[in-house]
Amino acid sequence: MEDGISALDVAEKVLLTWPREIAKPRVGLVRDWQRPPSWIKYGRFCQNNGLFHEFYEIHAYNWMEEAGRFDLIVGHPSGTPSRLDELWRKTYILERLLGKQCYPALDDLDMYEDKHMQFSVLRLLKFPVIPTWISYDERDALRLAATLKYPLVSKLITGAGAMGVAMIKSSAEAERFIRKVFSPHGCYRHWPYLRQKDYVLFQEFIPNDGYDVRVICVGDLAFGYYRRAASGDFRASGSGIYEKRELPEQVVHTAHRVAQALNAPYLSVDFLRNTVGEYLIIEIAHFNQIDTPEQLHVDGVPGAYMVDGDKPVRFVPGRFWVQELALKRVCERYIARRQQDGTQNMGCDWPQSVGRVPAS
Ligand SMILES: Nc1ncnc2c1ncn2[C@@H]1O[C@H](COP(=O)(O)OP(=O)(O)O)[C@@H](O)[C@H]1O
Ligand SMILES: [Mg+2]
Missing domain, CATH: 3.30.470.20 (ATP-grasp fold, B domain)
Structure with missing residues (x-):
């Protein structure tokens, strides 16, 4: 960890002035599988700001008991549907029932890797989104397909790296696709364990500069x-x-x-x-x-x-690890909440000799 952190020192340190009256949170770091990983940057932020931090094994059977060791739980979530399901459930319990602050918070998870939610929310907020049609009804989707212009773009609700994004060239192709998606087995797309079933998400194809x-x-x-x-x-x-x-x-x-x-x-x-x-x-x-x-x-x-x-x-x-900047924002939110409730948590300052995340 020490070496890992000094290798990160090419970027500016991100420092936060902590108000004296608010106890610092005990931070539970959830390891991620990014290459390079984000938890190292979150760890560097904690170290530079004197925040107690240890790994939190959120995937283990005793995750609820272990949560008692922390006030703030932080990790870069996997974007795969299986992990998102797990994290949504656990974040709900952690935030709503165990009183923890999480990053990502439930509000972040509502939209992370969910193209349906993103489109609906951004459209309602009147941001310029690409025209999109989402239907969970086969007959409605077939009627829609007969009226849309082609080519159009079909997407999975959850997907990255364009893996769930395809072009549909004609209404006949759209019709075949819709029938498959609404069939008992759905349609194999990208995730080996999850078929596209009972919804379509179509988007206007936007000719662009590449x-x-x-x-x-x-x-x-x-x-x-x-x-x-x-x-x-x-x-x-x-x-x-x-x-x-x-x-x-x-x-x-x-x-x-x-x-x-x-x-x-x-x-x-x-x-x-x-x-x-x-x-x-x-x-x-x-x-x-x-x-x-x-x-x-x-x-x-x-x-x-x-x-x-x-x-x-x-x-x-300048050079910045954006994960550290994000964690600073999360800590500012933590401080604002504590100031609002006027309550002190059970957090503590990080003594130099304990609470270090062991080398990976
Ligand atoms: N409606 C569209 N019209 C034209 N090109 C698109 C459209 N939507 C996406 N693309 C192209 O496909 C890529 C992947 O789409 P995106 O929705 O970002 O999926 P992913 O979540 O897998 O990154 C985009 O980076 C963009 O270049
Ligand atoms: Mg994309």
Whole structure:
């Protein structure tokens, strides 16, 4: 862990001024399987800010008893449906019945890796989302398919790297697909253990310039980059082709407004630019695979945009682990809640010799 942490020191330390009257939380770190993992960055934040932290084995049979050791439970969740099911159940119990604060919180999990929820919520909040139709009724879906324009895009509710995203070229193809999805066995798509069954999610196909733009928002800082579709494919996500350069100012502002509206500690917002130059939201994510502390480059320089209302964004050079910035936001939320209830928790300062996360 010590070595792991010093290897992370290429990025700025993220420090939080802790109010004296609020006891620091005991942090339970849930290990993730990202390559590189996020828990190391959460651990570095805890270490630099004197927060007690130990691993929390949330997947083990005794997770409820073990939760008693912590006040704040933090981890980068897996986006696979089986793990999301587990985490939603456990977060509900941890937050609602055991009084813990969790990151991700239930509010984050409501939308993380759920394209149905994301579209519905963002549309209701009047953000510019790609026109989408979701039906859980076979006859309704067949009627819909007869009226839509082709090609259209079909998506799984949960999926990443474009694995659950396909183009449907004609109404006949859509009809065959709908019948299969609503058949007793559903339709095999991407997850080996989970078939697409009893819903379709169709989206207008947006002709575009071959790129999608991702804006990552953490508080008033924004980062981001472009991904380009490989030749012969319309899907930029999962192509592995990244370009880091200046982001259009208007998408930074829109993404920042989305993150604020959802009160998300971390949020990435992906956009496509249509042929008349409008940016439409494809999807949002409360967590992403983060490989480097350089999630934005402007003219080859790593840094972040500072967002201040509708004023022009300001570029500040630097290297940041966005996971640490997100955990700082989570801790600020923890402090605000404690100040609101005026109650003290059972947390403690982290003595230098205990509570260290062992080397992985
Ligand atoms: N409606 C659409 N029209 C055109 N291209 C799209 C549309 N939706 C997605 N794409 C392309 O497909 C890629 C994957 O779609 P996305 O919904 O982001 O799935 P995933 O969650 O797997 O990343 C996007 O990065 C984008 O390039
Ligand atoms: Mg995507």
